[in-house]
Amino acid sequence: MKTIQLAHGSGGKKMYELIKETILAQLGINTDNGLDDAAELHVETSRLAFTTDSFVVKPLFFSGGNIGSLAVSGTVNDLLMKGATPKHLSLGLIIEEGFALEDLNTILKDIKKHCDYAGVTIVTGDTKVVGKGEADGIFINTSGVGEILPETNIKGSNAKPGQAVIVSGTMGEHGVAVMAKRNELDLEGNITSDAMPLTKTVLPLLAKFAPSVHVLRDPTRGGVATTLNEIALDSHVEISIQESELPVSPHVQAVSDLLGFDPLYLPCEGRFLAIVDGDKANEIVAFINAQDQNNKACIIGTVEKTATTGGVMLTTLTGGKRVLDLPVGELLPRIC
Amino acid sequence: MCLGVPMKILELHDNGFAIAESGSVNLKISTQLLEKVNLGDYVIVHAGFAIEILDEKAAMETFALLEELAKSHEEVENERFK
Amino acid sequence: MNDLNSHELLKHLSKQLKARKVNQQITLMEVCGTHTMAIHRSGLNQMLPDNLRLVSGPGCPVCVTGVSYIDTAIDMAKQHGVTLTTFGDMMRVPGSKENLSEIRSQGHAVEVVYSPLGALELAEKNKDKNIVFLAVGFETTTPTIAATVSLAKEKNIKNFYVLPAHKLVMPALEALISDPNLGLNGFILPGHVSTILGSKPYEFIATKHNMACVITGFEAADVIQGIHMLIDQIETGDPKIEIQYKRVAHEEGNAKARALVDEIYEPCDALWRGFGSIPMSGLKLRPAFEAFDALKAFPVTVNDEVENTGCECGAVLQGKIIPPDCALYGQVCTPEYPIGPCMVSSEGTCAAYYKYRTS
Numbered sequence: 050m051k052t053i054q055l056a057h058g059s060g061g062k063k064m065y066e067l068i069k070e071t072i073l074a075q076l077g078i079n080t081d082n083g084l085d086d087a088a089e090l091h092v093e094t095s096r097l098a099f100t101t102d103s104f105v106v107k108p109l110f111f112s113g114g115n116i117g118s119l120a121v122s123g124t125v126n127d128l129l130m131k132g133a134t135p136k137h138l139s140l141g142l143i144i145e146e147g148f149a150l151e152d153l154n155t156i157l158k159d160i161k162k163h164c165d166y167a168g169v170t171i172v173t174g175d176t177k178v179v180g181k182g183e184a185d186g187i188f189i190n191t192s193g194v195g196e197i198l199p200e201t202n203i204k205g206s207n208a209k210p211g212q213a214v215i216v217s218g219t220m221g222e223h224g225v226a227v228m229a230k231r232n233e234l235d236l237e238g239n240i241t242s243d244a245m246p247l248t249k250t251v252l253p254l255l256a257k258f259a260p261s262v263h264v265l266r267d268p269t270r271g272g273v274a275t276t277l278n279e280i281a282l283d284s285h286v287e288i289s290i291q292e293s294e295l296p297v298s299p300h301v302q303a304v305s306d307l308l309g310f311d312p313l314y315l316p317c318e319g320r321f322l323a324i325v326d327g328d329k330a331n332e333i334v335a336f337i338n339a340q341d342q343n344n345k346a347c348i349i350g351t352v353e354k355t356a357t358t359g360g361v362m363l364t365t366l367t368g369g370k371r372v373l374d375l376p377v378g379e380l381l382p383r384i385c
Numbered sequence: 386m387c388l389g390v391p392m393k394i395l396e397l398h399d400n401g402f403a404i405a406e407s408g409s410v411n412l413k414i415s416t417q418l419l420e421k422v423n424l425g426d427y428v429i430v431h432a433g434f435a436i437e438i439l440d441e442k443a444a445m446e447t448f449a450l451l452e453e454l455a456k457s458h459e460e461v462e463n464e465r466f467k
Numbered sequence: 468m469n470d471l472n473s474h475e476l477l478k479h480l481s482k483q484l485k486a487r488k489v490n491q492q493i494t495l496m497e498v499c500g501t502h503t504m505a506i507h508r509s510g511l512n513q514m515l516p517d518n519l520r521l522v523s524g525p526g527c528p529v530c531v532t533g534v535s536y537i538d539t540a541i542d543m544a545k546q547h548g549v550t551l552t553t554f555g556d557m558m559r560v561p562g563s564k565e566n567l568s569e570i571r572s573q574g575h576a577v578e579v580v581y582s583p584l585g586a587l588e589l590a591e592k593n594k595d596k597n598i599v600f601l602a603v604g605f606e607t608t609t610p611t612i613a614a615t616v617s618l619a620k621e622k623n624i625k626n627f628y629v630l631p632a633h634k635l636v637m638p639a640l641e642a643l644i645s646d647p648n649l650g651l652n653g654f655i656l657p658g659h660v661s662t663i664l665g666s667k668p669y670e671f672i673a674t675k676h677n678m679a680c681v682i683t684g685f686e687a688a689d690v691i692q693g694i695h696m697l698i699d700q701i702e703t704g705d706p707k708i709e710i711q712y713k714r715v716a717h718e719e720g721n722a723k724a725r726a727l728v729d730e731i732y733e734p735c736d737a738l739w740r741g742f743g744s745i746p747m748s749g750l751k752l753r754p755a756f757e758a759f760d761a762l763k764a765f766p767v768t769v770n771d772e773v774e775n776t777g778c779e780c781g782a783v784l785q786g787k788i789i790p791p792d793c794a795l796y797g798q799v800c801t802p803e804y805p806i807g808p809c810m811v812s813s814e815g816t817c818a819a820y821y822k823y824r825t826s
Contacts, residue, residue, distance in 0.1 A: 236410055237410070237411040238409045300408045302408055303408030303410045304408075304410055307410075365508075367514050367687055368477075368513075369510015369825075371824065371825050372823070372825065374824075382579065383813065384431065384528075384604060387657070387660065389607070389685075417614045417618075420723050429662065431608065434582070434611040436607060436610070436659065437721055440714050440715070446713070447692070448471065450692070454695075455478075457483075458479040
């Protein structure tokens with residue numbers, strides 16, 4: 050079984066082969082005009098968006114994706130959340146000695162597929178190989194550059210009373226997909242991660258409704274509840290959410306009930322929260338759902354009022370109103 | 386003290402295990418704690434074990450009773466707002 | 468399972484409960500931590516009728532686990548190099564110096580499992596490792612661990628051990644009720660413990676102590692119906708053991724599960740955090756299963772229980788006060804900086820109050 054060795058990272062012939070014949074080949078990048086130390090970019094706007102993210106997900110492969118597809122959609126979506134058209138990515142790989150070449154090929158193929166889907170190109174990158182046990186298989190970092198669309202003004206601190214809170218689809222799909230194969234648990238069924246670039250929805254949304262879209266955020270690790278709290282804190286507002294409106298798929302609800310989780314805190318990877326003008330909310334929801342049949346956008350609440358520290362309140366199914374807090378500690382299966 | 390979730394038995398294996406389903410999620414569980422269990426039964430699953438068979442008739446009765454309770458309140462409320 | 472959680476149903480049921488006229492002061496205890504969570508997470512604690520108060524009981528297996536138990540598990544990992552396996556609930560419960568999450572970050576092997584069968588599977592797959600399962604839980608969880616020990620014996624798996632900290636509900640209820648100034652009128656009894664025990668063991672609460680009892684399910688609609696049934700019992704002066712959770716709990720309970728526990732374990736005194744020692748309220752392995760006893764295979768000496776908490780967790784666990792009555796609650800003692808067990812465990816009474824607070 051062909052594996053990555055330390056030699057692949059030592060700058061010699063083996064490294065050159067790995068980069069040219071495996072990495073660049075799989076990514077479909079031709080190197081006729083050589084490999085420079087930096088890429089030259091041509092951009093039409095002065096308002097650039099720039100972001101970076103590292104990916105260390107365990108397990109590396111889960112239903113609906115792998116660490117590679119995650120590395121592309123994560124960074125592409127962060128650029129979209131700034132109202133930018135994603136253009137170029139960098140790709141940094143840190144590979145552990147002994148990592149299977151076949152797995153690296155699978156990951157690189159998925160990276161290429163997601164880049165093509167999102168219309169972005171990998172223009173620069175780096176590969177390092179570390180000794181056995183110094184990394185857990187593979188770590189990936191991606192950075193991204195995008196052109197902020199002229200008429201957009203998207204900031205986490207833009208939320209104002211009267212605006213509506215929209216979520217683009219069901220919550221917690223990625224969290225369940227990753228959890229299904231952890232903690233000695235063997236869950237089967239149509240559990241797939243929602244990890245997807247959001248270009249096909251967010252770019253048309255901004256083209257049509259930019260003046261009415263004030264905040265865009267893609268909830269990831271801490272789930273929808275954490276992202277709502279971040280927005281409320283940045284904007285110094287109180288956001289009010291209705292439990293009856295929260296979109297949760299049957300399988301995420303089933304796994305949440307089994308393991309004692311709350312879907313509001315489960316990670317997502319292909320969803321976004323939008324805070325928009327109240328009077329345009331229904332139109333925007335219909336528009337989002339028309340872009341992609343995976344979307345199940347709905348209005349889950351409103352920006353209630355200004356508040357010195359800012360926070361999120363949840364109106365429960367019984368009509369009680371309680372704080373929707375930031376999570377504490379890691380997500381672990383419970384019996385109680 | 387004890388999270389327990391209703392799941393439906395899809396397969397019964399002879400070694401005391403079964404495949405149970407809820408919300409299209411399948412989980413391998415143990416049926417060691419039950420005298421007998423049949424395909425299609427709903428069971429309460431806790432920490433990977435079926436701890437009891439769900440009485441579907443009783444479940445319907447509970448729901449019907451609660452629905453009636455809720456309706457009577459709805460009528461009272463509509464009365465007040467007429 | 469026609470939807471007990473439908474907004475339509477719950478909207479009316481909770482308003483109706485809130486509007487119910489209760490013409491005497493009533494205090495009910497929900498014994499089980501899962502009930503405490505369900506009540507606060509659903510916001511039901513805000514929809515109670517006037518004159519009715521809910522207090523929480525010692526019903527969360529994690530918060531009643533003693534500091535010395537965590538120290539014992541930690542020392543086993545450190546001194547004997549065993550792999551600890553546990554339910555997620557135990558990861559942040561403090562020992563005298565550190566918790567399981569902290570020793571994992573120091574490189575000690577601590578694995579979280581959903582089921583005790585997962586721990587047994589780890590043992591089967593890693594013959595070179597000694598797997599110790601932290602066997603906590605009340606009557607619902609204990610049979611699942613007893614069944615796993617029995618399976619381990621059947622499959623002759625030599626590297627699987629349990630560290631028992633099981634608790635029995637009945638002795639704790641008896642200890643609670645013997646306190647004259649407890650001021651309780653009735654109990655919301657734990658639905659799943661009662662699925663195993665049945666309703667008979669609770670008879671003494673109604674016959675000897677004249678307290679209303681309803682075995683209740685865990686959906687918000689179940690708890691609403693259970694509370695109505697309790698108020699009816701109290702107002703008609705007819706305390707008895709009623710079952711709201713008819714779809715799962717029955718009078719005789721699950722005899723097979725009880726028999727399996729009795730085959731593997733025998734009662735012994737046990738230490739309850741916040742209560743001290745309660746006679747015959749715990750379980751230890753019978754001699755025939757000594758080979759699975761982690762304490763025998765990996766002896767450690769830890770100093771005995773020291774309640775390092777200046778807080779009033781004991782009073783909260785006994786339902787004498789509710790979390791806001793404790794001076795440390797929410798200020799000095801929060802989920803980020805928990806002092807007492809009721810705040811540490813994510814299902815603890817104070818954690819439920821704080822996590823689902825109204826402001």
